Amino acid sequence: MTRGRALSYRGLIVDFAGVLTTPLGPSVRAWCARQGLPADAWRRALVEDPVGRALYLELELGRIGQAEWNRRTAELIGVEPEDLMGRAHAEVRAEPAMVALVEAARAAGLAVALLSNSYGVDPYNPYTATGVWDLFDIRVISGEVGLAKPDPAIYRLTLERLGLPGEQCVFVDDFTRNLAPARELGITTVHADGPDAAARVAELLSLPLPR
Numbered sequence: 399m400t401r402g403r404a405l406s407y408r409g410l411i412v413d414f415a416g417v418l419t420t421p422l423g424p425s426v427r428a429w430c431a432r433q434g435l436p437a438d439a440w441r442r443a444l445v446e447d448p449v450g451r452a453l454y455l456e457l458e459l460g461r462i463g464q465a466e467w468n469r470r471t472a473e474l475i476g477v478e479p480e481d482l483m484g485r486a487h488a489e490v491r492a493e494p495a496m497v498a499l500v501e502a503a504r505a506a507g508l509a510v511a512l513l514s515n516s517y518g519v520d521p522y523n524p525y526t527a528t529g530v531w532d533l534f535d536i537r538v539i540s541g542e543v544g545l546a547k548p549d550p551a552i553y554r555l556t557l558e559r560l561g562l563p564g565e566q567c568v569f570v571d572d573f574t575r576n577l578a579p580a581r582e583l584g585i586t587t588v589h590a591d592g593p594d595a596a597a598r599v600a601e602l603l604s605l606p607l608p609r
Contacts, residue, residue, distance in 0.1 A: 406565075407567065407586070407602075408508055408509060409509045409557075409567035410503045411510075411511045411513050411567055411570070411585070412511070413514060416572040417570055417590045418500070418530050419490050419492055424489065425486065435475070443471060449474060450471060454467070455546070458516050458541060458546045459544055464517065464518025464520055465518075467518060468480070481522055495597070502606055503605060504533070508603070509535050510535050511559070513552070516540045516541030519541075536559045548578065548579045550582065550583070553580050553583050553585065554583065563584065565584040568602060570599055572590040572591065
């Protein structure tokens with residue numbers, strides 16, 4: 399990547415969970431252990447159970463609120479519903495290197511956007527709980543806009559709100575299925591598949607390496 403190409407980037411788009419934060423898995427498994435559940439109980443309910451998958455999609459798209467999701471998903475798992483999402487994600491923290499990268503990008507004059515499939519925000523707001531909400535110029539949250547990754551429409555909306563073409567933006571996500579639609583719009587994508595993700599993005603944008 400030449401420096402001239404790097405200087406053409408004007409926008410950075412960042413996913414939330416597993417990119418801007420520590421991985422969800424350890425927190426969820428620790429919660430399962432505290433509940434006396436199998437370590438994969440959360441995944442089975444949200445991913446393998448068709449009812450659970452449908453409920454999670456409804457939450458992502460803002461068709462149900464987090465409190466309703468808590469109640470109905472708790473029934474599937476067999477636990478108390480109160481603040482279920484918050485309890486399961488209690489050990490999720492902001493990822494310092496990625497936070498430093500976003501701050502450096504913004505300080506360098508890039509427009510920075512949060513693009514997140516929603517967990518809902520009430521009673522547990524993951525964005526304020528991890529302290530990342532104010533890092534961004536714009537925020538596109540699936541539950542607020544009625545669209546979710548990997549729907550190409552949510553990427554187009556993000557570019558529209560940034561006021562930038564895809565060719566001038568970099569997008570970071572930990573799921574490969576979310577990267578392909580961005581590439582189709584000309585966005586440079588980075589798969590956050592390891593601890594060096596922030597450093598790779600910093601190099602791409604010719605920014606100081608985050609520490």
